[in-house]
Each structure stands twice: as structure tokens, then as C-alpha cells.
Amino acid sequence: MSQIPAPEVDASLIDSSPLGTRSPGASRFSGIKVDSLSKTFNPPLLYRKAGQSKSKVVALKDFSLDIVAGEAMGVIGPNGAGKTTLMGCLLGFLHPDSGSVLIDGLPPNSLPIKEIIGYLPERLNFDSWMTAKRFVTHHHELSYQPEESREKDVEDLLNAVGLDQKKWDLPLGNFSRGMLQRVGLAQALVGKPKYLFLDEPASGVDPGGVLAVRQVLRDLKAKGMTIVLNSHQLDQIEKICDRVAFVKGGRLEALEDLVDTDTNRREIAIKFKSNPELMPSKEALQDIALSCQSELSELNYFVAHFTVSNNDSLSQLIKMLVNKDYPVLEVIPQSNRLERYFKEENA
Ligand SMILES: Nc1ncnc2c1ncn2[C@@H]1O[C@H](COP(=O)(O)OP(=O)(O)O)[C@@H](O)[C@H]1O
Ligand SMILES: [Mg+2]
The missing domain is CATH 3.30.70.980 (YebC, transcriptional regulation domain)
Incomplete structure (x- = not known):
């Protein structure tokens, strides 16, 4: 297999202000505090129509976890364990039935927090007609990044995620899953986030793409970014994360320190x-x-x-x-x- 060039991550991709100073709640706790989260869903309509179980689906149950600013936290567990639901609650997309999430002391759906988070979703559903460069530029505009540096920022991002320059002006509809993941990662990094959330960033990606994503995440972590990574790729988690949370049946079953091998x-x-x-x-x-x-x-x-x-x-x-x-x-x-x-x- 050909050698995959390790993309160099530019320090300017991360906000260099002291940890926490970009959010007003910073003085309280720099990090993510998850306290007794519970979340249930109504069963899918199809099941209800078919007369199958009408009981609610318990996606998270009394889930508590502290993620310290600057650490990389892996989240693993079988399918349906609640990993994506947890991420939805951390990002403020889903409202828990009970419990709370605080990021730097503030709820995740408050505006100052939206400014400091980046997110790569599990299912990428991009407009197929947009080119990679246009797509990342569009997100740069949406997140109110400065216009003067727009072109350079977008090019730096596409370089950082290792997207071949020849693909920059091609429509996303022609992209492989691995290339889409790189574009998705560039989009997640567009606002220079302090917190980066990645839901299965390497699923369906070729080994070259997995290595490239690993290198980018390691570099970002080394530069101080807090990363929450849901992944089935245990090897990837071990190589990137400081700690890993094992989730099963909506509960936090185990929390393991990956740095301390002893x-x-x-x-x-x-x-x-x-x-x-x-x-x-x-x-x-x-x-x-x-x-x-x-x-x-x-x-x-x-x-x-x-x-x-x-x-x-x-x-x-x-x-x-x-x-x-x-x-x-x-x-x-x-x-x-x-x-x-x-x-x-x-x-
Ligand atoms: N929008 C939804 N409506 C109904 N059930 C859902 C919904 N989202 C997730 N679930 C259910 O919640 C449980 C946890 O799902 P999820 O968080 O996606 O798990 P994971 O990401 O670990 O595979 C599963 O049983 C899933 O079917
Ligand atoms: Mg999931």
C-alpha cells in the first residue's frame, strides 16, 4: 500500500485563546459535565402500526460522565447502546427526559457553546452538487468566520484533512465515503472549535482514510482540542484517546484509562x-x-x-x-x- 502523507495540522485551526476563555461560563468548569442523563424514545411508528411492542425505547439511563478539557474521550459499545443519543444530548440536539449536560458550565444549546463546538455526524448527507471547496466555504460563512481569511482558511482546512487538491473543485456526489469523511471533518473544524464531536468518523472508510483521520485527530489533540469520539474501531480509539467509556443498554458500564496501561x-x-x-x-x-x-x-x-x-x-x-x-x-x-x-x- 502506498504511504499516506500525514497531513500537517496548522495550529491556527484551533483557537489559541486560553482554554475556556471563549465562553462566559468558563470560570465554573472547563470541560463537559454529564449528570444522570436519561432519554427514552417512542417506538418507531412502523412498529406501533404493526402492533409490535409499544413500550418506550430506553436509549440512555442515569448516565453520568465528566470529560476534562483537553482530553480525548472514546465512546464504544454495541449497536443501539446509546452512543449517538449521548452525542445528540451533548450537542443539544436532543433533550434528555432528565439529567443535564453542561459544557464549560453552560447548556450545550446556548449560543456561546455553539460557537466552540464542531461536529461530524454519523450519517453524512451532503448536497451532491456542491464542490468540496464550496461546501467548506459555505460552512465558513454560516459560522461567521472572517471574510478576509475565508479563502486561506478553507484551503488550510482541506489540506489539513488531506483532501487531494485535484478534488477540491469536484462535486461531492462523485466522492467516495473516505473523501466525504475528510470534507465532513474540514466542516467540523471550520469554527476552530474547542470541543470536537465525531460520530463514527471512520465507518466505511478505506485504511488510508483511517490513518489520515487518526493523524489529524492526534495532531489536534496535541494542540489542546477536546475530542469526543464514538467509534467501532477499537484500534483507532486506543491510538487516539486518553480514556474510553463503554456504553451498553444506555448505561455507562465502564470507564477505562488508556494512558495508564498498568x-x-x-x-x-x-x-x-x-x-x-x-x-x-x-x-x-x-x-x-x-x-x-x-x-x-x-x-x-x-x-x-x-x-x-x-x-x-x-x-x-x-x-x-x-x-x-x-x-x-x-x-x-x-x-x-x-x-x-x-x-x-x-x-
Ligand atoms: N429517533 C429515535 N426514535 C426511536 N428510537 C430511537 C431513536 N434514536 C435512537 N433510538 C433507539 O435508541 C437506542 C440507542 O440508539 P443509538 O443512540 O443510535 O445507539 P448507538 O449509536 O449506540 O448505535 C436504540 O435502541 C435505537 O433504536
Ligand atoms: Mg450510533
Whole structure:
């Protein structure tokens, strides 16, 4: 695969005023405070007509979360978990039945907050006749950005999201999903937001597009933007986010710190040299595992699978095996650490 050039994000894409100074509520709390949100929907009309369940759909239930200004928060969960509903409430598009959202101390649908948020929706529905450049320019106008810098701002944005200059003047109707996502991201960044909300930014995007979006988001985060990212791409979440919220059935089921790798149980496999004489017995491996807060979950000939409690327990395990002269060849991480949430769900 050809190398994808990493788009350079211009610092001017982010408002450089001190965090929070663009909103009057800043002195209260710089960040997003979600307090006991609950949201139900009436069942879709079609179901009601067909005489199926008439009960309300619970999309969010008693959901609380604090997002600190400057952090990247990932939101994961199965389909229908409530991720898009949560984003709708954070943006002020949906009104919760109870509970509240405050951004920098103000409700999300207040004007000063609208000025500091950018949003890339899950379903992109752009006017197909507009060109990429016209579309981003239109949003630049809508968000009252200065006319003098309009042309340069739009070009900087299209460059930042890595949209090939040859496509700038083509109508969006001809664009692939990956190209549309880049245009959508440019649109989300047009107002130099302090808070950026992205709902499934990489769904249906080719690997090159995924890498480009990742690079742009990492650069924006490094420059101080707060990012809320709903995604099914666990790998993308792990590489971009500081924390991740696992949502299921409208509830916050878990909140995990992705920066601190030491606190997590995970699965690893240890491969030994294929020499039966040097190979430890199952019982010996079980005992060693127990003595370092680990567990032997499976032994397949020369490969032993363990669940380790944290980094210390892993290094102790390796040390003990090596000290006993067992022929350790390789330690292999078993899965993306976030996959376990989905495994448990299907178990
Ligand atoms: N406008 C709506 N009307 C009726 N039900 C809805 C509506 N929006 C979402 N829901 C329901 O709320 C639940 C959560 O949906 P959603 O927030 O879209 O989940 P996710 O983004 O995690 O896939 C689902 O059961 C979904 O069918
Ligand atoms: Mg969704």
C-alpha cells in the first residue's frame, strides 16, 4: 500500500485563546459535565402500526460522565447502546427526559457553546452538487468566520484533512465515503472549535482514510482540542484517546484509562521452544501463574495462554519462567485490550 502523507495540522485551526476563555461560563468548569442523563424514545411508528411492542425505547439511563478539557474521550459499545443519543444530548440536539449536560458550565444549546463546538455526524448527507471547496466555504460563512481569511482558511482546512487538491473543485456526489469523511471533518473544524464531536468518523472508510483521520485527530489533540469520539474501531480509539467509556443498554458500564496501561488485566500467550523434555507441566505453569497474580487459561502443546493482572504480574511471570530454565521463546499480546468488552458481552 502506498504511504499516506500525514497531513500537517496548522495550529491556527484551533483557537489559541486560553482554554475556556471563549465562553462566559468558563470560570465554573472547563470541560463537559454529564449528570444522570436519561432519554427514552417512542417506538418507531412502523412498529406501533404493526402492533409490535409499544413500550418506550430506553436509549440512555442515569448516565453520568465528566470529560476534562483537553482530553480525548472514546465512546464504544454495541449497536443501539446509546452512543449517538449521548452525542445528540451533548450537542443539544436532543433533550434528555432528565439529567443535564453542561459544557464549560453552560447548556450545550446556548449560543456561546455553539460557537466552540464542531461536529461530524454519523450519517453524512451532503448536497451532491456542491464542490468540496464550496461546501467548506459555505460552512465558513454560516459560522461567521472572517471574510478576509475565508479563502486561506478553507484551503488550510482541506489540506489539513488531506483532501487531494485535484478534488477540491469536484462535486461531492462523485466522492467516495473516505473523501466525504475528510470534507465532513474540514466542516467540523471550520469554527476552530474547542470541543470536537465525531460520530463514527471512520465507518466505511478505506485504511488510508483511517490513518489520515487518526493523524489529524492526534495532531489536534496535541494542540489542546477536546475530542469526543464514538467509534467501532477499537484500534483507532486506543491510538487516539486518553480514556474510553463503554456504553451498553444506555448505561455507562465502564470507564477505562488508556494512558495508564498498568491497571489492566489482559491476555497474553507465551510460546516455548518445541522441545517436550524442557516443557513445563500444566500444573507447574498453573502454580507459577498463581504466584504472580496471573491465571493459566489454556495450554496448547508449546503455547500457554495466561490472563495477567497488570504489567508487574506479566514481568514477574516471564522472570519466573526464565529463572526455572523453561525455554521461553516469545510473548504474544492476545487481543486489542478493548475487545474484551465485546467478548464479555457475547459470552
Ligand atoms: N429517533 C429515535 N426514535 C426511536 N428510537 C430511537 C431513536 N434514536 C435512537 N433510538 C433507539 O435508541 C437506542 C440507542 O440508539 P443509538 O443512540 O443510535 O445507539 P448507538 O449509536 O449506540 O448505535 C436504540 O435502541 C435505537 O433504536
Ligand atoms: Mg450510533
